[in-house]
Amino acid sequence: MQAIAAASKRYRVGIVGYGWVASAHIPAINATTRGQVTAVCSSRNLDEAELKARHGAAVTVYHDLDAMLADPAIDVVSLCSFPDRHADQAMRAARAGKHLIIEKPLCLTLEDLRRMRQAIRDAGIQTCVCFECRFSSQFLAIRSVIDRGLLGSLHYAEVDYYHGIGPWYGQYRWAASTAQGGSSLLSAGCHALDALLLCMGQEVTEVMSYRSQSQSACFAAYEFPGTSVSILKFQGGQAGKCVSCVDCLQPYYFHTHLVGSKGSLLDNKFHSADLGLEKSGWSTLAVKMLDSGDVSDHPYQTQFEAFFEALDRGAPMPLTDLDTAVKSHEVLFAADRSALLGRPVQLAEVR
Numbered sequence: 001m002q003a004i005a006a007a008s009k010r011y012r013v014g015i016v017g018y019g020w021v022a023s024a025h026i027p028a029i030n031a032t033t034r035g036q037v038t039a040v041c042s043s044r045n046l047d048e049a050e051l052k053a054r055h056g057a058a059v060t061v062y063h064d065l066d067a068m069l070a071d072p073a074i075d076v077v078s079l080c081s082f083p084d085r086h087a088d089q090a091m092r093a094a095r096a097g098k099h100l101i102i103e104k105p106l107c108l109t110l111e112d113l114r115r116m117r118q119a120i121r122d123a124g125i126q127t128c129v130c131f132e133c134r135f136s137s138q139f140l141a142i143r144s145v146i147d148r149g150l151l152g153s154l155h156y157a158e159v160d161y162y163h164g165i166g167p168w169y170g171q172y173r174w175a176a177s178t179a180q181g182g183s184s185l186l187s188a189g190c191h192a193l194d195a196l197l198l199c200m201g202q203e204v205t206e207v208m209s210y211r212s213q214s215q216s217a218c219f220a221a222y223e224f225p226g227t228s229v230s231i232l233k234f235q236g237g238q239a240g241k242c243v244s245c246v247d248c249l250q251p252y253y254f255h256t257h258l259v260g261s262k263g264s265l266l267d268n269k270f271h272s273a274d275l276g277l278e279k280s281g282w283s284t285l286a287v288k289m290l291d292s293g294d295v296s297d298h299p300y301q302t303q304f305e306a307f308f309e310a311l312d313r314g315a316p317m318p319l320t321d322l323d324t325a326v327k328s329h330e331v332l333f334a335a336d337r338s339a340l341l342g343r344p345v346q347l348a349e350v351r
Helices: 022-031 048-055 065-069 083-095 110-123 137-147 184-200 300-313 322-341
Strands: 011-016 035-041 060-062 076-079 099-103 127-130 154-162 204-212 227-234 239-245 253-260 263-266 269-272
Touching: 011 022, 011 065, 022 035, 022 048, 022 076, 022 300, 035 065, 035 300, 048 060, 060 065, 065 083, 076 083, 083 099, 083 110, 099 300, 110 322, 127 300, 127 322, 137 184, 137 253, 154 184, 184 227, 184 239, 184 253, 184 322, 204 322, 227 322
Parallel strands: 011 035, 011 076, 035 060, 076 099, 099 127, 154 239
Antiparallel strands: 154 253, 204 227, 227 239, 253 263, 263 269
């Protein structure tokens, strides 16, 4: 695909699905310097005048995806639909030559992941996958601490996702099903697993995962165990742990603990021997924490701005490009396979 030549031109974006996630994507895209939502494809009977009043610009409503994809005025398609529809919709958009923004997870099966990747590669389009936590103030700072060598060489890391998603939460009605939620990791904990891989910066060679389930009536609708714990072995001998827990009764918590040869980091606190700091206390990073599961709090605008800038350059999306996201999904599928089979799974089994 040819990059749009004029950096000042706004990329016209079509949204697929007009639900909870779209309510975060649309204002974030419109708040960038280069993006503008101009179309929505939804099964709902949406009023174009109401959408214009709500979003500040004219929005064309489509009820047929192929009709929207046939519109030459649309440059980018943002998939905010149910996860079980992502694979088919992404491949159709790719064949239509549209760049892609895809909400996590990319898809629910390893077979669909492979088909999506091939279709997108064949089309030569660029893709932004919504592992937006990589663009959070917290993880941009953590990566900077790691890259500056303040923790030395990491040998252990744990990043865990605790978020009670019950009847009080919008996505519970569909995310609790295997058909659309898939698993605890696919539904939500994939953010933590992806962040763990970002921090370690090493290839995973083996995963062992275990699952358990809350006995609380609040989470009775879940068709899969709401809690999983995955132990990762990395190519360089490092170890990692990721908990995904969507059946907990507690405040949202994105736990991060990194341990290295020169120091450690715990959430927004760190110690570094390189700085001559006392081990009796932590130093604090002044960052905005990932402390909410509300999509309106996620750093979508920063991520989408980076995507549009990449399109201007004709370059891959930084941090959350397709190939990087595929690697995270391969580890995720290996973890779910391990829990199902009750044995360690080599990453070679899913590649």
